[in-house]
Amino acid sequence: MPEISRRTLVGGGVALSGAVLLSACSRSDAAPSLITPGDDVIDATEAARTSTxxxxxxxxxxxxxxxxxxxxxxxxxxxGDSLPGPELRVSAGDTVIATLVNDLPDPTTVHWHGLALRNDMDGVPHLTQDQVAPGERYTYRFVAANAGTHWFHPHVGTQFDRGLYAPIIVEDPDEPLAYDQEWVIVLDDWLDGVENTPDEVLEELRAGMDGGGHSMGGGGGPMRMGATLMGAVSDLLGGDAGDVYYPMYLVSGRPPNDPRAFEAAPGDRVRIRLINASADTAYRVSLGGHTMTVTHTDGYAVEHAEADALLVGMGERFDVLVTLADGVFPFVALAEGKDANGFALVRTGSGSAPRADVRPEELDGRILVATDLTADEGVRLSAAEPDVVHEIELTGSMADFDWGLNGRAYDHEDPTAAAFAIAQGQRVRLVLNNTTDMWHPMHLHGHHVQIGTDGPRKDTVNVLPGQTLTCDFDADNPGRWMTHCHNLYHGESGMMGVVAYTT
Structure with a gap:
């Protein structure tokens, strides 16, 4: 297991400046007024973006x-009729006009995960827009300002643990990388329509574990109890790996017994864009017989780093370069701690296909996690002391399924009741302190933080049990922005909050 980089850890004694929940204001103090998605400043910010x-x-x-x-x-x-949904591909600065037609029996939205777009197009019900009712349509219009590997999905209930997800690739008009081919891979844990629906799984999890919590397996490996997974353990994730039993793991919509095959020529240099669209599963990813060069995470460049395998949490994306050898090779996405995997093939020549349950030696080689990376100098935040610090404790337990932020569950009907207030132009520091026994991939909408002083720029960061991460960003995209655990079932059970700009 790789060591956690020292840049990601902070000790006690963090000085808080302005880290006050709106609900905590005294009766003598008027709560600050929050910018709304319809305010003129949203239009002004959009108009100032570089546009093609x-x-x-x-x-x-x-x-x-x-x-x-x-x-x-x-x-x-x-x-549509594909899994994942159809890939959208634009250039940075293009205006996306995407019309959603809702032919579902329930309301829905689209959230554009990883895009720092205008607030009223972010797709969060009760916060940035009304839900799109069955039979209705809604047009999202925004400048795709930041290049990178991103994706989109609903932000309503458990919907994205169905088939509602797809990549959106924003190409860099000044792309510095040289490669022959590109391969976009979307990873997913799948249960919908096999034995349960995601709604049924959430109901079971909320019913609790009779106070027993997770069994840690005792060396016997994971086992299921209904839809609940017991004893899924990973050192890379700090212990408990996940809550939910999935009957299959998909690589770009296909299970291991019917894998996709990527074809290329020996010696081709391939850019692989990895997206984890799963609801409850992190993956240890490798390409048998090859070393990967990591170039980006969550759309932002990093100093290039060599790895045999990558740990990819829910919502995270990585771009890697691989020079392909001659033959047939396994691409394996090991469901971390769950004793199962997703699988695909790379073919550059003749040879028999490896078995779907193969475990390449690279899976136990140099395993890279995001906090091992250093931001490329060109995207690194300038050195500055924070103007405001918000300390956010990740709270709750598997036994009670009472996930929250600072001990408070998210209120869908009044989402800004306990917002973390910031102001335009501030350097903001979020101190994420995981007080739970599980890991949480924390996602911030509309922005990309920098981990520590020189760590990667990201919108989704994995916070292990007992770990504290400092995450800085510049407040340059006004509005009301969700921050939440991208374990779908943790988020829907309360581990969500709002970072809100004041007027």
Whole structure:
């Protein structure tokens, strides 16, 4: 297991400046007024973004669908008739015009994960927009300002643990990397339509574990109790690896017994864009017989680093370069701690395909986690003391499934009741302190933080049990922005909050 970089750890004694929840204001103090998604400053910020002047129009139809997953037919919800949904590809500065048609039986939205876009297009019900009702449509229009590997999904209930997800790739017009081919890989843990629906799983988890919590396996490996997974353990994740039993793990919509095959020529240099669209699963990813060069995470460049395997949490993205050898090679996404994997093939020549349960030696080689990386100098934040510090404790337990931030569960009807207030132009520091026994991939909408003084720029950061991470960002995108655990079931059970700009 790689050591956690010292840049990611902070001790006690963090000085707080302005880290006061709105609900904690005294009766004699008027609560600060918050910017709303309809305020003029949102339009002004959008108008100031660098734009190519090009408009790219897309149609997204969310509908009930059916797929054959390696011989198992499942009913689910998806964008169109593909799994994942159709990839959207634009250049940085293009204006995206995406019309969502809701043919689902329930309301939905689209959240553009990783894009620092205008606040009223962020797709969070009760916070940035109304839900799109069944039979209705809604047009998202925004400048895709930041290049990188991103994705989109609903922000309503458990919907993205169905088939409602797809990549959005924002190309860099000044791309510095040289490569021959590109391969976009979307990882997913799948249960919808097999034995349960995601809503049924959430209901079971909320019913609790009779006070027993997770069994840590005792060396016997993970086991299931209904839809709940017991004893899934990973040192890389600081102990407990996840809550939910999944019958299969998909690589770009295909299970291990019916894998996708990427074809190239020996010696081709390939850019692999990795997206983890799972709801409850981190993956240890490797390409058998190859070393990966990590170039980006969450769309931002890092100092290039060599790795045999990567740990990819829910919501995270990595870009890597690989020079392909001659033959047939396994791409393996090991479901961390869960004793199962996703699988695909790379073919550059003749040879027999490896078994779907193969475990390449690279999985136990140099394993890189995001906090091992250093931000490329060109994207690193300038040195500055924070103007405001918000200390955010991650709280709750598996036994009671009472996840929250600072001991408080998110209120969908009044989401800004306990907002973390910031102001335009401030250097903001979020101190994420995980007081729970589980890891949490924490995602901030509309911004990219820097971990520590020179760590990577990211929008999704994995916080291990007992770990504290300092995350800085510049407040340059006004609005009301969700911050939450991207374990879907933790977030929906309360581990969500709002970072809100004041007027």
């Amino acid at each position: 002047g090009r408009e790219r129009e897309f149609a997204l139809t969310a509908a009930e669908s059916e797929f054959d997953l390696g011989g198992t037919r499942v009913r689910t919800w998806s964008y």
